[in-house]
Amino acid sequence: MVKPPTREAASGLRAVARCDELGAVPYSDSDEHLFRPYLGAGHAAALDRIAAWMTEAGMAARIDAAGNIVGRYEGRHPDAPALLIGSHVDSVRDGGRYDGMLGVILGIETVAWFAERGHRFGFAIEVIGFGDEEGSRFPVSMLTSRAVAGVLGDQDLALADAAGVGLAEALEGFGLDLAGFAGAARQRGDVLAYVEAHIEQGPVLEAEGHALGVVSGIAAQYRFRAVVTGTAGHAGTMAMRLRHDALAAAAEMVLAVERIGGAGPEDLVATVGRMEVGPGVPNVVPGAVTFSIDVRAGRGAVRDRAADEIRQALAEIAARRAVTLDLTVQQDLPATPCDAGLSDLMAEAVREVTGAAPRILVSGAGHDAMVMAHLAPVAMLFLRCRGGISHNPAEAVMDEDVQAALEAMTAFVARLDRASFGAPPKEKEE
Ligand SMILES: [Zn+2]
Known part of the structure; x- marks a missing residue:
């Protein structure tokens, strides 16, 4: 008998509650709306809170050289390659509470779910919260996933924000330095795959009555x-x-x-x-x-x-x-196709949870996954959001959809473990 989800244990309900908590001061740089630009005060406060949740979920938390928060849940063997689960923690001005942050929190809930049950895998799981995806501070986007994927350009380090504050100075406020920024890059062999759960930010899933969708690629x-x-x-x-x-x-x-x-x-x-x-x-x-x-x-x-x-x-x-x-x-x-094998595993996971074939769709929005595809195979899970509205305080998700997403993520992780390190994936157990 499966226990109904609660806010006390790993669950979609708790994920939503945590995103809501992070939607206001001190996790926002504005007390009128949510605005969490890269390397701002709200970003720093959010990282403290997220690090505490990561630690509570059994992870070792650190901030990397680009200001990303990274929590590692070890596999069965030390030095195992990592499955990265992540999204971004920055927001646009007057943004919504779930864009980006929900994917990070769902990663933490996924690890917490396994930690509560004592499961370890052939890979480590690392949850990563990227500092900049939106171009929330500097006039380019996905700066920090590009640092992790090792695909920064020379001009990226010469950026200044609208107030004339350079990246070097902004990093100093975080105890980081420009010279070390590119050191956030990960080695190919250390990263098994990157998986991102994100609200759709569009109307397709809602219009067609799907809680979840699997992304075939990014525009x-x-x-x-x-x-x-x-x-x-x-x-x-x-x-x-x-x-x-x-x-x-x-x-x-x-x-x-x-x-x-x-x-x-x-x-x-x-x-x-x-x-x-x-x-x-x-x-x-x-x-x-x-x-x-x-x-x-x-x-x-x-x-x-x-x-x-x-x-x-x-x-x-x-x-x-x-x-x-x-x-x-x-x-x-460029257009980024998601990895076919991983996407199939995600589609099977979604089918296991919802009982229906998942909607497969292209993402018109850019995501860190498109950058991470330079480093490792990627897959994306989309969640229905109300009215397709995003980058707006009216952004909303349903608790039951987030719970379904969490179950799909845990089913995906289990399937990836079986596919990579064990027996072939099992059919759904009734
Ligand atoms: Zn986003």
Whole structure:
């Protein structure tokens, strides 16, 4: 007889309660909403709390050179390779409580579930909470999983945040140093696989009545920085026909991005999400505008074609309005297929728990898994979220879905152990 889940033992209920606890001060840098940027005060407080939960669950907890929290639950043999279970602990401004954090907490609950039953495996389990996935502080995303996967670029270490604080200075506040940052990289042979549970952040699972889904791959993504330079002038005296208004040009460019994004297949999306206007005062014609462009699609070729169209359309607008346009690629992430064998194990685990064939879907959102795929085979489990809403305080999950996700994760771990170190996976025991 299986005991009903409680908040006292490893369970989905406890996972939800822990995410809720971490959704406010002191685990947020704002007392009005959840905002937990990389290497901020809320991040530091959250790591203390998470480390305590990891320790309680039987793990040895540490903070790595990139500011990631890592808890290790040893396998049957010391120095066994590790199954990494993780996600990110940072949040966007005015974010939700489950994006990222739920995957970290589910990892802890998965270990706690086995520790409570005295199970050890042929591999160690390490739960990892990545410090930056969202680009919550610096103008690139997945900085810390890229450190772990050993795929940082030179320009990554020269970053500064919106307030001009450099990565080196931000790390110092955490007792870390820039020179050691890349030392967070893991060796291939030490990592068996990486598995991430995450809310879907989209409406498909809810619309089709599935609690859980298995991700087949993650969409290709471009992030551009566009700088439009016109001529600033007095808003009262500069005749309309003589203006080179950078903001009016940028507005036209935003609409072009939207039009091109909407003209492709359903998984093609293009977004301008950030804009700065200079000098940004009511009585001056804008002289300079900087904005972001984000383009994604399940297939790299579709994304690339859209990006080319955007480049061309924006150049035409700039030429017609006699402003200059400087477009630079800030991030270029190829489409990432999840590992077929691991995904099959996850699908079997989901079927074992829900009794139904899982929904298989592409992730339009980027995740640390796409970076970790450089280091090890990856799999992802998606949880239904209410209305598909994410990056929003209205983000919500159902307790029973989180419980099902925890059971799927434990079933996955057991199947991976049998597949890697023991007998072939057993059929479901009634
Ligand atoms: Zn996320």
